[in-house]
Amino acid sequence: MTPEFIYLDNAATTFPKPEGALEHMVELYKIKGVSPGRGGYDLAFEAEDIVFDVRSRLARLFNTPDPERVVFTSNATDSLNIALQGILKKDDHVVSTRLEHNSVLRPLYHLREKGHITYDLIDFDSSGCIDPDDISGAIKKNTKLVVINHVSNVLGAIQPIKEIGEICAKKGALLIVDAAQSAGIIPVNMADWNISAVAFTGHKSLLGPTGTGGLAVSPELEIEPVRFGGTGIDSESPVHNRIYPHRLEAGTVNMIGIIGLSEGLRYIETNGMESIHKKEMELLCRLRDGLSKLESVIDYCADDDENHAAVLTVNIRGIDPGDAGSILDADYGIAVRTGLHCAPHVHENIGTFPGGAVRFSIGPFNTAKHIDTAIEAMTEIDRFSRH
Ligand SMILES: Cc1ncc(COP(=O)(O)O)c(C=O)c1O
The missing domain is CATH 3.90.1150.10 (Aspartate Aminotransferase, domain 1)
Structure with missing residues (x-):
C-alpha cells in the first residue's frame, strides 16, 4: 500500500x-479581479478596498499604525532587497548575523562586492540565539542598520528582537527584521520593539499562496525606491510617486495572491x-x-x-x-x-x-x-x- x-x-x-481558502480565493477573484486602484469604475474601487483591507490587517498584525506603509512584494526575498538596497548608501556599515538566510546574506554580499558597504556577522550561542550585547558591541559610528531574522529557518530559535530594538534605538541604527519564519505564528511588534521595517512572506505561516509577501515600513523610515514604473496615479510625471504604498510598489499588485493571503489571515485571526x-x-x-x-x-x-x-x-x-x-x-x-x-x-x-x-x-x-x-x-x- x-x-x-x-x-x-x-x-x-x-x-x-x-480548507476552502484557495476556493474562496478563486471565487472572489472571478468576480472582483480587476486592476485595483487603476480605474475610475466601481469594481476597481472594490478591488482596491480588498487590497487595502489586507494591508490594514497586516498593519494590525505587526502593530504599525499606517496600512499604506504595508507594501506588497512577491516574497520576503523581494522585500529584503527593496529594504537593503533602498536604505543603504556608500560607506554604510551593517550588523547582521550568521543565522541569516541567503535572502539577507546575498544582497549584503552584493552591496559589499560593489564597494558600497561593509558588514559584520554576529555569532549565535548553543541554543541558536544572538546575544543583544554582541549586536551592541558591533554597532559602529557608520552602522546604518541591523538586519536579523526573527526565527531561524534551520534552528527554529526565536531571536530577542525587543532587546535588539532597544539597542538600535539607543545607538541610532535602524532595525530591519526578516520575519519570513515568524509572521503569522509569533507576535511581531513594530511599534513597541523599535522595528524600522519588517520583511514578510505570504506563503509560510501567513498561510497564503506563493508569490505574495511584503514590507511593513515604520512611519519614521523613508526607503528610496529601487524599482520604478506605473502606479496608476501621476502618470504625467517622469518621477516615480513618492507616496506609500506606490513609492515601493511599481506595477500591478498580485491581486489573486493578496485575496489568498486574506484567506490565510482569516484562518489566523479566527484560530489565534x-x-x-x-x-x-x-x-x-x-x-x-x-x-x-x-x-x-x-x-x-x-x-x-x-x-x-x-x-x-x-x-x-x-x-x-x-x-x-x-x-x-x-x-x-x-x-x-x-x-x-x-x-x-x-x-x-x-x-x-x-x-x-x-x-x-x-x-x-x-x-x-x-x-x-x-x-x-x-x-x-x-x-x-x-x-
Ligand atoms: C528566514 C528566511 N528568510 C527569508 C526567506 C525567503 O523567503 P521567500 O523565499 O518567500 O522569499 C526564507 C525562506 O525560506 C527564510 O526561511
Whole structure:
C-alpha cells in the first residue's frame, strides 16, 4: 500500500492551505479581479478596498499604525532587497548575523562586492540565539542598520528582537527584521520593539499562496525606491510617486495572491496565533522527544521549548542527509527539507557544512499521527544506520 503523504516541510511553504481558502480565493477573484486602484469604475474601487483591507490587517498584525506603509512584494526575498538596497548608501556599515538566510546574506554580499558597504556577522550561542550585547558591541559610528531574522529557518530559535530594538534605538541604527519564519505564528511588534521595517512572506505561516509577501515600513523610515514604473496615479510625471504604498510598489499588485493571503489571515485571526503555535510546538516536542531516543540521531539547538518555532533539524550518524531525505520520501512518503536550507553559515557553525542536515518543520495541519509515523520511519533508518 502506498503510504499516506506526510508533509513536514512547512518552513519552506505551508501545505496544505486552510480548507476552502484557495476556493474562496478563486471565487472572489472571478468576480472582483480587476486592476485595483487603476480605474475610475466601481469594481476597481472594490478591488482596491480588498487590497487595502489586507494591508490594514497586516498593519494590525505587526502593530504599525499606517496600512499604506504595508507594501506588497512577491516574497520576503523581494522585500529584503527593496529594504537593503533602498536604505543603504556608500560607506554604510551593517550588523547582521550568521543565522541569516541567503535572502539577507546575498544582497549584503552584493552591496559589499560593489564597494558600497561593509558588514559584520554576529555569532549565535548553543541554543541558536544572538546575544543583544554582541549586536551592541558591533554597532559602529557608520552602522546604518541591523538586519536579523526573527526565527531561524534551520534552528527554529526565536531571536530577542525587543532587546535588539532597544539597542538600535539607543545607538541610532535602524532595525530591519526578516520575519519570513515568524509572521503569522509569533507576535511581531513594530511599534513597541523599535522595528524600522519588517520583511514578510505570504506563503509560510501567513498561510497564503506563493508569490505574495511584503514590507511593513515604520512611519519614521523613508526607503528610496529601487524599482520604478506605473502606479496608476501621476502618470504625467517622469518621477516615480513618492507616496506609500506606490513609492515601493511599481506595477500591478498580485491581486489573486493578496485575496489568498486574506484567506490565510482569516484562518489566523479566527484560530489565534498563540493556539496555532502551541499546537505546532506540542507536535515538535513529541517529535524531538521521540527522536532523542534514537542512538544515531543528533539534533541541533532543540532544547528550548519556550523560545522556539516548530522546526527541528537533525542528522543521522553514518547517513548522508540527502539520502535520509530520499529514504523518508521514497519509503515512507514523508517530505522534509535537506541540505543547507539557504543558510550556509548556520551549518558551518553547527558543524554540518557542506552536507547540511534534515529539517522537519511542522504546520497547523499536521497531526500526532504524522509525527508518530515520522518517528517510526526514523527509528527504522536509525536501526539500518547501525548495521
Ligand atoms: C528566514 C528566511 N528568510 C527569508 C526567506 C525567503 O523567503 P521567500 O523565499 O518567500 O522569499 C526564507 C525562506 O525560506 C527564510 O526561511
